[in-house]
Amino acid sequence: MSIEPAIRPEIETRLSAVEAEDGVRLLLAIESGSRAWGFPSPDSDYDVRILYVRPRRDYLALSPVRDVIERVIVDEIDLNGWDIRKALGLMLRNNSVLSEWIESPIQYRDAHPVIARMAELKDRHFDPNGFALHYAKLGRTSVTRWLQAAHEVSVKRYFYALRPALAIRVLRRDPSRRPPMQLQQLMAEADLPPSAGEEIERLVALKANTREAGPIARAPEIDALIADELGRAGEVPARPPSEAFAAEANDLFLDLVEDT
Incomplete structure (x- = not known):
């Protein structure tokens, strides 16, 4: 999960340029994508993701x-x-991507205190079914491109379906909290058959030496796991929506903007 020391100064330069050119204040700057998820390829991009706030007058x-x-x-x-x-609006709609940004193990800037408030708010109003359905949508977007197709699949697309499938499996086993973002942590909590765990570890090692778009042979056991879990998102229990969630998110936004 490390970032090469030589690349960090360049990323910081670009983050500072965003602040200066767009007139914003960064609240969060993290790594997402395969480097943070635990299965990078030699040619993986640096997926730098940010949350920011504008001056009050812009709103x-x-x-x-x-x-x-x-x-x-x-x-x-x-x-x-x-x-x-936008981020708070997505949070109210149980967007799992935002949750993962907040939890990313690779940070390029110290997070603003408002990010901890967002995490606490999301945890108190966490809807496991909403997250499961969002993960199912993400997984199916990748699956539709290859599950009924050839015997080989892009290594990147394979993992982009597998990780959401594992997140759904973890939610089925424990719907009380948000699933971890990293593949290895998902595997640890998913209670996988030993053969499936060994196959996934083999694929991770293979991806570490394969270009993102490079093809790999599909594994029948992993295919079955992905298809099964993506079809079971509806089994994850739902939490009734709370009016307090939106009200508290609005208060958080107003508190932040009034300080800008």
Whole structure:
């Protein structure tokens, strides 16, 4: 999960450029994608993700300011992220991606205190069914490209379906908390058959020496695991929606913006 020391100064330079060019304050700057998930390839991008807040006047303007910042990928650095208002809206819709950003083990900046408030708020109002359905959607997006196709699959796409499937399995076993983002932690909590665990470890080792788009032979046991778990998201219990969730998220947003 380490980032090469030589790349960190360049990432910090680009983060500072975002603040200066877009007039925003960064609240979170982390690594997402395969490096943080625990299965990088030799040519994996650096998936730098940010949450940011704008000056208060921008939120009061007649014309809304764009709520996404994106930079062109240069030298394998893929930098983009969301305005805090967009992020909070996604949090209310049980977006698992946002949850993973908050929990990423690789941080490029110290997180603003508001991020801890977001995590605490999400934990108190966590809807396991909402997360499971979101993971199922993410997994199926990858699966539809190869599950009924050839005997080989892009190594990247294989893992992009496997990790959501494992997250659903973990949620089925323990719906009381958000699943971890890293593959190895998911495996530890998923209670997998030994043969499946060994096969996944073999695939991780293979991916470490294979280009992201490189093909690998599909494993029937892993295919079956993915298909089964993506189809069982509906078994994860739902938590009734709470009006307090939206009210508290709104208070968090107002407190933050009033300080800018």
